[in-house]
Amino acid sequence: MKFLVTGCGSIGRRHISNLLTIGNIEVSAHDLTPDGRNKVKELFGINAHENYEDALAAGPDAVIVTTPTNEHISPALEAATAGCHLFIEKPVSHNTEGLAKILSIVKEKGLITLVGCNMRFHPGLKKVKELLDKGTAGKILSADIETGSYMPEWRPGIDYRKVYSARSDMGGGVILDAIHEIDYARWMLGDVAALCCMADKLSSLELDVEDVADILLRFTSGTIAHLHLDYVQRVYSRNCKFVGEDGVITWDFNEGQVGLFSAHNKHWTWFKQPPDFELNQMYVDEMRHFVNCITGVEKPVLDIFGGAEDLRIAMAVKQSAKEQQFISLIQ
Known part of the structure; x- marks a missing residue:
């Protein structure tokens, strides 16, 4: 299974680390900043894209959206349009603009989604x-x-x-x-x-x-x-x-x-x-839950x-x- 993490700040890096720990998952990353890309390359040895379209063209099964809150909707919408399952960090966005369109695409395509409320x-x-x-x-x-x-x-x-x-x-x-x-x-x-x-x-x-x-x-x-x-x-x-x-x-x-x-x-x-x-166990369990939802073993606790x-x-x-x-x- 192939996962793409867009947004390589602290929470993005945490999810990359945990996905690699779960195993049997190929992880790539996307970040607009050279510093963000270089950091994940150094820490995890994974491919990090500068261009989001190129990252989606690689064909990920799921996209993890960990950009700043006001930048959640655009990458999530592109990923959903491409047929990718979606994990979006909380909150879904800073307002409701564009949300109805994503909900419609998710429903139409039958995509698995999870919102990152790790508590x-x-x-x-x-x-x-x-x-x-x-x-x-x-x-x-x-x-x-x-x-x-x-x-x-x-x-x-x-x-x-x-x-x-x-x-x-x-x-x-x-x-x-x-x-x-x-x-x-x-x-x-x-x-x-x-x-x-x-x-x-x-x-x-x-x-x-x-x-x-x-x-x-x-x-x-x-x-x-x-x-x-x-x-x-x-x-x-x-x-x-x-x-x-x-x-x-x-x-x-x-x-x-x-x-x-x-x-x-x-x-x-x-x-x-x-x-x-340990606190990180919440995030490991959350990501494992998302993987299990994609494979049909579990249903999302918060889609x-x-x-x-x-x-x-x-x-x-x-x-x-x-x-x-x-x-x-x-x-």
Whole structure:
């Protein structure tokens, strides 16, 4: 099987490495910059194309799109038109322009697609999902979901002001950047019926995007969830809590554990993640899942249609913050 990775930044290089680890996959790359091409050639010894049309002409079975967010649609559309299966990093795009055309081609050609929301492969959140599906906390009434970290410390040695997350013209901002939380809220709780948001650029960081967002989601089930997203916390934080009629389910990224409180016996049960778990395993599992979807062994946990729904919610969140309005998503 032949894979093409377009966009050779840090996430593109991670996917190349993991694909080579999985084995029995021929990997090539495409990047517009000589530095990007040279880096993957040196690290992995693979062919790296300057011209995207040449890269597609080599006949890849699947294309991995890891360009900046605002540059996802064009290469994805060309790949889909060429009949390639698609993996697109989250979010699908920075707006909905051109998305309907891709969705139409994917449906017409029966292409396999996956959107890169790797948190769906984290053992902690997978355990939370399992407990929710089993009804261990009863009917879920509310949820609190949080993620925050200090952007300048993400990539030592790299000027944070130049990365896509800090720039509105490249699809940055914490709402789109932290779409993982919107995605797994929907994964856990179902369809979103309505929402509202307050968001702004509040810190002294040199950004032109929102760095703090607080979102309220009302689900069709009636559940109300609060999501807090930020670029400003000086200590990394990622956690969630689901409150049910019969108990509470919690997860904390830093603690590496899931908690289940039972209202029946007033007892906490703790589920520790595997002691040898490494973060890259999420990405390996994600890419292996994509390969298995192409071969028909599995079905995508988040295809492009699901990714498009995540984006629709995120864009409504941004609209709510801008217009200071409560927005209904019921169609």
